[in-house]
Amino acid sequence: MTSSWFSHLVRPELAGVEAYVPHAGSFDVRLDANESPDLLSTEAHARVAEALAAPMLNRYPDATARELREAVAARAGVSADEVIAGCGSDEVIAILLAALDKPRPKAPRPRIVTTTPTFVMYRLSARVRGIEVIEVPLDATWDLDVSGMKRAIEFGQPNIVFIATPNNPTGGCMSEDRLRSVIESAPDALIVLDEAYVDFSTTNVSHLRREYPNVVTLGTISKIGFAALRVGWMIGSADLVHELHKIRQPYNIPLPSQRAATLVLRELKGEVDTLVTHVVTERERMTRELEQIGFGVAPSQTNFLWVETKRPATEVFDGLAASGILVRSFAKSGGRLARRIRVTVGTTAENDRFLDSVARFV
Ligand code: PMP
Numbered sequence: 001m002t003s004s005w006f007s008h009l010v011r012p013e014l015a016g017v018e019a020y021v022p023h024a025g026s027f028d029v030r031l032d033a034n035e036s037p038d039l040l041s042t043e044a045h046a047r048v049a050e051a052l053a054a055p056m057l058n059r060y061p062d063a064t065a066r067e068l069r070e071a072v073a074a075r076a077g078v079s080a081d082e083v084i085a086g087c088g089s090d091e092v093i094a095i096l097l098a099a100l101d102k103p104r105p106k107a108p109r110p111r112i113v114t115t116t117p118t119f120v121m122y123r124l125s126a127r128v129r130g131i132e133v134i135e136v137p138l139d140a141t142w143d144l145d146v147s148g149m150k151r152a153i154e155f156g157q158p159n160i161v162f163i164a165t166p167n168n169p170t171g172g173c174m175s176e177d178r179l180r181s182v183i184e185s186a187p188d189a190l191i192v193l194d195e196a197y198v199d200f201s202t203t204n205v206s207h208l209r210r211e212y213p214n215v216v217t218l219g220t221i222s223k224i225g226f227a228a229l230r231v232g233w234m235i236g237s238a239d240l241v242h243e244l245h246k247i248r249q250p251y252n253i254p255l256p257s258q259r260a261a262t263l264v265l266r267e268l269k270g271e272v273d274t275l276v277t278h279v280v281t282e283r284e285r286m287t288r289e290l291e292q293i294g295f296g297v298a299p300s301q302t303n304f305l306w307v308e309t310k311r312p313a314t315e316v317f318d319g320l321a322a323s324g325i326l327v328r329s330f331a332k333s334g335g336r337l338a339r340r341i342r343v344t345v346g347t348t349a350e351n352d353r354f355l356d357s358v359a360r361f362v
Contacts, residue, residue: 028324031344051259061255071265081238089232104157114162122162142170144178164194171300201301231261
């Protein structure tokens with residue numbers, strides 16, 4: 001950071017952190033951010049638009065987002081007291097880190113344990129709060145390395161363990177027996193199982209939340225076609241939710257988002273199912289076609305593909321970008337990620353354009 005009049009006031013951790021900025025620029029086909037295509041029917045669009053046209057703009061929204069939390073709770077078979085909603089699950093992650101940051105007896109600073117590679121916000125959000133991050137590499141099949149996780153938990157004494165399943169960017173789920181071993185090795189830490197992509201997966205981990213009192217799950221509507229609303233949530237024990245409400249901004253979810261997200265969860269299940277069927281069908285087709293032309297593709301339970309390129313990922317990324325197609329390259333991470341790109345499943349036409357262009361880089 002360049003020196004400014006306020007430099008002496010800024011928390012030192014910011015010096016080593018870059019702001020999270022999605023790739024800028026204009027691209028015909030954006031397959032970089034794990035959004036889903038807009039396949040809503042005209043009728044559903046009209047209903048969402050009506051929900052967004054919120055009356056009473058002069059009043060604050062419901063501070064407790066009661067209806068939205070009830071909609072999440074009904075879908076998950078829990079009570080609304082076991083749900084906290086956030087401006088995306090990003091905000092829920094930040095709330096958890098802010099609330100649970102008391103250093104453990106043998107730890108000088110609060111710590112979290114997570115995997116690598118995984119969703120970057122666990123790491124970023126922790127670091128800017130002065131929380132130490134221990135990252136345990138996933139194994140060769142992108143599954144949990146149980147002994148590595150156990151060592152990190154034993155020596156690191158983390159407050160929170162973040163595990164995404166299915167995982168971003170690798171696309172697969174963590175095996176349940178490995179998850180159980182990790183959970184059982186950390187009875188004093190909060191285990192956050194992030195299910196952002198669960199709608200595209202054949203399995204879920206909600207039963208682990210019911211079995212273990214220290215397990216919570218995260219969810220979002222961002223991946224099922226409603227990223228613009230910025231609505232995510234955590235499901236966990238009512239006493240934890242009670243504490244988290246104290247940290248949350250009082251009106252953290254704007255009224256249009258509360259209303260539209262409630263509608264999506266309560267009444268647009270058919271539309272979401274149509275989207276999920278499209279994504280899963282296209283995901284399998286893209287996997288087959290990519291494999292046929294010589295790319296390695298990890299089995300995906302999400303709305304994106306984790307693709308191994310023969311050439312350095314930057315070359316593939318730049319070539320696709322020059323054709324107006326944006327994907328996510330992991331070249332900068334180096335090591336075993338140097339030849340990996342992540343490609344979101346788009347509309348059939350977008351996927352076709354990607355497949356045509358990428359064939360040049362075998
Ligand atoms: N968790 C995971 C694993 C993700 O990949 C993402 C989005 N990239 C999020 C959470 C954030 O979701 P939201 O839009 O709800 O903040």
